[in-house]
Amino acid sequence: MHDQFTTIHVNQIPVHYISTPKYKTNFIAVYIRQPLRKESHTQVALLPFVLKRGTIQHPTAKSIERAFNDLYGAMFSVDVNKRGEEQVVAFRLQLANEKFLSSKEPLFEKGIQLLSEILFQPRLENGHFLEQYVQLEKDLLARKLAQIKDDKIRYAAKRCVEEMFKDEPFHLYAYGDANQLGEISPESLYTYYQDQFRSQPMDIFVVGDLPGEKVEEMIAQYFPAPTKKSDRRWTTSLGQPPAEIRRIIEKTKISQGKLHIGCRTQTAYADDDYVPLLVFNGLFGGFSHSKLFQNVREKESLAYYISSSIESHKGFMMIMSGIDFNHFDKTVSIIQDQLDQVKKGAITDEELDQTKAMLINHIKETNDQPFQLMERFYHGLVGGKNRTGEELMTQIEAVTKDDVVHAAHKIKMDTIYFLTSVEAGDGDGRG
Amino acid sequence: MVMGVAKLHFDQLDETLYHEELANGLDVYVLPKKGFNKTYATFTTRYGSIDNHFVSIDGKTIKVPDGIAHFLEHKLFEEEEGDIFNQFSRHGAQANAFTSFNMTSYLFSCTDHVEQNLITLLNFVQNPYFTDQSVEKEKGIIEQEIRMYQDNPDWRVYFGLIQAMYHHLPVKIDIAGTVESIYQINKDLLYTCYHTFYHPSNMLLFVVGAVNPEEIIRLVRENQAEKSFPAAPDIKRFFEKEPTSVFQQIHEVDLEVDTPKILMGFKEHVVGVQGATMLKQELSTEILLDMLVGPTSDVYEQLMEEGLIDDSFSSDYNIEKQYGFSMIGGNSTEPERLMERIIDVFKQARQKGLDREEFERMRKQKIGHFLKALNSPEFIATQFTRYKFNEINLFDVVPMLEALRFEDIMHRLEDHFRDESFAVCIVR
Numbered sequence: 001m002h003d004q005f006t007t008i009h010v011n012q013i014p015v016h017y018i019s020t021p022k023y024k025t026n027f028i029a030v031y032i033r034q035p036l037r038k039e040s041h042t043q044v045a046l047l048p049f050v051l052k053r054g055t056i057q058h059p060t061a062k063s064i065e066r067a068f069n070d071l072y073g074a075m076f077s078v079d080v081n082k083r084g085e086e087q088v089v090a091f092r093l094q095l096a097n098e099k100f101l102s103s104k105e106p107l108f109e110k111g112i113q114l115l116s117e118i119l120f121q122p123r124l125e126n127g128h129f130l131e132q133y134v135q136l137e138k139d140l141l142a143r144k145l146a147q148i149k150d151d152k153i154r155y156a157a158k159r160c161v162e163e164m165f166k167d168e169p170f171h172l173y174a175y176g177d178a179n180q181l182g183e184i185s186p187e188s189l190y191t192y193y194q195d196q197f198r199s200q201p202m203d204i205f206v207v208g209d210l211p212g213e214k215v216e217e218m219i220a221q222y223f224p225a226p227t228k229k230s231d232r233r234w235t236t237s238l239g240q241p242p243a244e245i246r247r248i249i250e251k252t253k254i255s256q257g258k259l260h261i262g263c264r265t266q267t268a269y270a271d272d273d274y275v276p277l278l279v280f281n282g283l284f285g286g287f288s289h290s291k292l293f294q295n296v297r298e299k300e301s302l303a304y305y306i307s308s309s310i311e312s313h314k315g316f317m318m319i320m321s322g323i324d325f326n327h328f329d330k331t332v333s334i335i336q337d338q339l340d341q342v343k344k345g346a347i348t349d350e351e352l353d354q355t356k357a358m359l360i361n362h363i364k365e366t367n368d369q370p371f372q373l374m375e376r377f378y379h380g381l382v383g384g385k386n387r388t389g390e391e392l393m394t395q396i397e398a399v400t401k402d403d404v405v406h407a408a409h410k411i412k413m414d415t416i417y418f419l420t421s422v423e424a425g426d427g428d429g430r431g
Numbered sequence: 432m433v434m435g436v437a438k439l440h441f442d443q444l445d446e447t448l449y450h451e452e453l454a455n456g457l458d459v460y461v462l463p464k465k466g467f468n469k470t471y472a473t474f475t476t477r478y479g480s481i482d483n484h485f486v487s488i489d490g491k492t493i494k495v496p497d498g499i500a501h502f503l504e505h506k507l508f509e510e511e512e513g514d515i516f517n518q519f520s521r522h523g524a525q526a527n528a529f530t531s532f533n534m535t536s537y538l539f540s541c542t543d544h545v546e547q548n549l550i551t552l553l554n555f556v557q558n559p560y561f562t563d564q565s566v567e568k569e570k571g572i573i574e575q576e577i578r579m580y581q582d583n584p585d586w587r588v589y590f591g592l593i594q595a596m597y598h599h600l601p602v603k604i605d606i607a608g609t610v611e612s613i614y615q616i617n618k619d620l621l622y623t624c625y626h627t628f629y630h631p632s633n634m635l636l637f638v639v640g641a642v643n644p645e646e647i648i649r650l651v652r653e654n655q656a657e658k659s660f661p662a663a664p665d666i667k668r669f670f671e672k673e674p675t676s677v678f679q680q681i682h683e684v685d686l687e688v689d690t691p692k693i694l695m696g697f698k699e700h701v702v703g704v705q706g707a708t709m710l711k712q713e714l715s716t717e718i719l720l721d722m723l724v725g726p727t728s729d730v731y732e733q734l735m736e737e738g739l740i741d742d743s744f745s746s747d748y749n750i751e752k753q754y755g756f757s758m759i760g761g762n763s764t765e766p767e768r769l770m771e772r773i774i775d776v777f778k779q780a781r782q783k784g785l786d787r788e789e790f791e792r793m794r795k796q797k798i799g800h801f802l803k804a805l806n807s808p809e810f811i812a813t814q815f816t817r818y819k820f821n822e823i824n825l826f827d828v829v830p831m832l833e834a835l836r837f838e839d840i841m842h843r844l845e846d847h848f849r850d851e852s853f854a855v856c857i858v859r
Contacts, residue, residue: 022466024444024802062732069727069792073799096799100444132736140741143690147762150688152582253687256578288516288526298514301571304579322579350521357523357543364468364542365525368808 003367003389005205005377010216011225016377017206017215018370024100026108026208027370028093028115031378034200035234036087036169042176043184043192044087046134046141048078050189053133054123058114067114071107072096076115083382084236084268084313085169091115092371097209108210109218116222128190138181145178152258152419157318160260160417163248168239170314199228203381207370238266238315241412248415251422258419259331261319266410269312269383273410275395276403280411281310282355283404284342285319289354291338292319300334302327312379317411325424332416343408347401359396363389436648441826444805448826449644451652456632456663458819459651461644462811468542470640471808472549474556475536475816478628480606481753482533486667488626495624496615497601498608501530502573503621507537507556509565515555524548532602533751534820536813545642546650553636553654559625561618570613577607584858587684588692591856592758595682596698599671602754603678631655632663635819637812670753675700677854684858691859693766695773698852699755706822710831713750714797715839716757716847720746721793722785722840723776724759730776739769752821757847766857777848785844790837798832 005016034044058064068074075094080087095111098104123130149155158173165171204223206215241264267273285292285308296306306321323331366372367389380386387395439448449461480501484494508515508528519526524541537556541548580586590605597603607613638647677698704712724730724746734740743761763769804810815825 020466023806025806060732061735062727062729065727066792069796071799072802073796075800075803094803096802100802101798136736136738139738140735143741143762143764146689150584150690150692153579255581256575258582287520288514289520294514297572301568302575304572304576322575322582324575350517354517354520358520358525361523361525361540361542365540368467368469 003373005373006212008212008216010219011223012229013202013204013219013223013225015204015206015215015219016374017210017212018373019209019211020207021209022368023208023370024097026095026097026111026210027206027374028095028111029205029371029374030091030115030119031203031205032089032197032200033083033086033382034196036082036085036172038169038172040192040196041087041172041174042180043189044089044197045080045174045176046137046181046184047189047193047197048080048089048091049137049141050129050133051118051122052076052078053137054130055117056121056123057117059123064114064118071105071110071114072101074107074111080174082170082172082174083379084311086234086236086313086382087174088378088382091119099209108208108214112218112222120224122193124190129186129193131186134184134186134189138184141176142178142181145173145175152252152254153320153322156258156260156417156419157320159248159250159419160262160318160415163246163417164262164415165239168237170236170239170316194227199226202226203378205374205377207373236268236313238268239264241266241414245413246415248417250417250419251424252419254419254421256322257325257328257421257424259319259321259323259328260417261332261335261413262415262417263317263319264412264414265310265315265317265407266412267407268315269379270385273403273407274312275392276399276407277310278359279352279355279396279399280342280404280407281308281317282359283347283351284308284338284408287355287358289351289358291342292335295334295338296321296331300330302331302334313383325420328418328420336413339408339411339413343405345401345405347404352399352401352404356396356399360393363393436645439826443829444826446805446826449648451648453631453652453655455655455660456630457651457655458635459648460635460637460815461642461647462637462639463642463644464640464808467641467808469540469808470542470545470638470642471538471540471812472552472636472638473536473538473812473816474552474634474636475534476628476634477533477820478535478624478633479531479533480604481601481670482628482668483601483604484669485627487623488664489623492669493623495620496608497604497612498573498606499616499620499624500535501607502569502613502616503624504528504530504535504537505569505573506561506566506621507559509560510555510558511560515551518551518555519548522547522551524551526552530606532606533753534817536816538812540808542641545640545647549638549647549650550654553651556629557658559622559629561621563618566616566618566621570616573607573613574610577605577610577613580605580607584686584688584692587686588694588760588856588858589758591682591684591858592694592696592854593756595679595854595856596677596696596756597754598674598678600673600754601670627664627666630663631660633666635816637816639808639811673754676851680854682854682856684856686858688859690762690764691766691857692761693763693769693855693857694758694760695770695853695855696756696758697848698854699750699757699847700849700852701846702753702755705752707827707831709750709821710818710823710827711835711839712843713748714828714831715835715843716748716750718790718793718797718835719785719840719843719847720748720757720759721796722789723780724773725793727792730772734769734772739763739765739772766859770855774853780844781848785837785840787837790840794832794835798829801828801832
């Protein structure tokens with residue numbers, strides 16, 4: 001089996017692994033999840049970057065970088081994501097398999113060891129993180145957040161989410177809030193790390209040409225048990241669509257309007273409607289044969305990109321497109337009309353079959369990408385329902401037109417956000 | 432047994448590559464990947480945005496509107512019976528295409544129905560169907576594509592630097608053209624470009640993934656034998672002579688960004704090389720850049736601590752037959768100061784020399800990164816094709832890296848990083 005994880009518990013940590021000779025490298029990931037909360041989300045976003053600034057044995061970022069380099073250019077990365085109303089920090093490491101090298105260094109063990117250092121042995125001074133490192137990472141994070149404005153598509157997507165989920169934790173950005181950075185000190189961050197972060201649920205993933213015993217042995221040696229037992233359970237609530245669709249128009253210096261429409265799908269990962277929702281999204285705006293692509297782009301030449309995508313846990317769907325400033329009303333009305341069409345059952349067998357074929361292909365392709373396989377498995381952990389690739393494919397095959405219509409009926413437009421030019425007139429885009 | 436199929440085995444990497452040049456001149460390569468679900472195929476012509484001045488198929492020397500190679504790429508997806516994407520979707524394949532300075536590539540990935548999808552790929556690329564109406568319709572779509580890129584500061588700074596470096600070479604023209612130039616494109620011009628550059632002898636097919644290589648080659652051979660092509664044309668392209676100096680030392684672009692973006696680099700004056708010479712030049716320049724300004728260099732850490740760079744800071748080297756350049760930069764609140772510091776790094780290196788140990792470290796890193804890239808069918812197909820068009824074999828990368836000497840790197844330091852070939856672009 002090349003795509004099924006085996007789960008074992010080592011030092012109380014769930015370890016999910018696949019032993020396979022398929023790749024020329026080994027893949028390791030550590031996921032840590034916590035509830036997405038206003039008071040902690042900026043600290044969570046900052047923490048992994050402070051951790052990778054320096055460890056006891058490798059006191060500077062440069063020495064860590066060098067240590068990874070010495071492992072034949074091991075690739076190490078960190079990211080922070082939202083999964084519904086949870087904030088997930090992922091550390092990923094990809095290492096060459098010594099099988100393909102003339103040297104026989106134990107790269108896997110050295111990689112695990114370095115990863116463990118970064119997580120558990122941060123460089124400290126006076127019982128807290130280094131002042132200099134925390135300040136540097138705060139500056140870098142502040143700049144990263146400020147720069148979102150420069151990527152207009154990303155900025156528009158972020159603003160749409162903020163407006164739509166104003167009163168729910170989901171409006172919080174995974175990389176935190178620049179206004180909260182001032183309150184974070186080396187002491188408070190270290191306290192958070194010790195008291196909270198170290199006890200949050202951790203999952204470890206390993207994919208590569210390694211026997212299970214080796215994985216177990218290495219994790220047992222380098223990953224200590226959590227400091228406290230965390231059996232807290234928190235959930236993401238789906239929220240309610242508004243009585244009326246909200247329209248937000250913002251202006252900036254820009255040469256193309258960025259349209260983002262947030263919808264409530266009212267379907268979460270564990271729901272029976274989830275797989276039909278995937279099919280809906282595929283035929284509505286997920287692929288080039290979809291309703292949106294065919295009607296907005298191919299038929300009307302209004303856009304180069306137009307698509308919809310699903311967030312699996314909050315019941316959120318985003319439609320996005322880049323259009324001429326004067327085509328706002330026209331584009332929105334075509335999108336609305338296409339959504340209504342699907343709700344009325346205007347789905348051909350051909351569209352349904354194409355969509356299923358594309359979704360199934362996507363799942364099979366994922367089976368060749370270890371980090372994506374881990375993501376899929378992790379969605380199941382967060383969503384509280386494990387669907388293997390096989391099961392997902394069988395369920396997709398079984399989806400009927402009626403199932404899609406049923407899922408579509410629950411979808412409600414919530415917020416229409418348009419980022420337009422300061423030079424464009426008010427005539428068209430008024431809400 | 433199939434005749435004509437050559438098998439090349441690469442022991443260290445445990446890969447076997449199959450190759451056949453068909454009667455019509457098409458080069459077919461297949462790399463089977465055991466245990467993989469996915470198959471990825473690219474069908475590529477040696478024709479990109481810089482090929483805008485040439486002798487057309489009917490013998491006339493012509494200059495075509497900017498963006499036409501990219502426009503042609505969009506339009507090939509349309510057939511008389513409709514959008515070709517539908518045929519791919521029906522067989523669960525994700526299709527796409529891209530146009531670069533030197534090549535246009537059509538591709539798909541799939542996990543089932545490989546043979547049907549491959550035939551679809553070959554047939555749609557080899558069956559141009561343009562109408563006045565469909566050409567007009569595409570202009571609105573491409574106009575939006577161009578505007579999307581205009582709003583993207585990373586793209587603006589990237590192109591801004593190339594524009595600063597080059598006086599004449601069409602590499603300075605945006606691949607998609609401009610909103611004005613695309614409106615000059617018509618059906619007849621598209622056919623002319625198509626027939627000039629899409630002859631099988633100017634193309635390469637690469638298939639990588641869960642396939643039986645001999646079956647795939649047989650299928651392609653049969654498909655090609657059913658079609659008739661004129662004799663392979665001798666393609667004649669014209670490029671104005673490009674001075675070694677840069678066009679403009681400093682190019683500023685006003686985009687009202689929150690954090691300025693800066694890219695600086697050196698225009699390559701050793702151009703026109705191919706094969707092993709080019710590969711050696713590419714790899715040694717990349718290693719040199721990693722040594723001098725990469726994440727483990729002394730200056731990287733200092734610049735980070737001084738707040739002059741963030742993790743967007745990186746370096747890159749691009750080399751093709753007609754042109755080449757290095758690029759260094761990222762987001763910076765003080766781009767001018769960053770520029771002075773980087774210029775100083777090269778000055779210091781030239782005076783004080785390089786660290787041999789650091790060279791070994793970067794060589795090792797590069798081998799590791801190459802192995803990692805070999806997990807990616809997309810990388811293999813695209814990079815193999817790009818290299819082949821430059822008479823390089825992708826699987827020679829590791830041996831070449833192992834053979835590099837410290838002196839090669841020193842040589843590059845003196846050769847590439849010359850004051851008169853330095854240019855910078857700042858977007859703010």
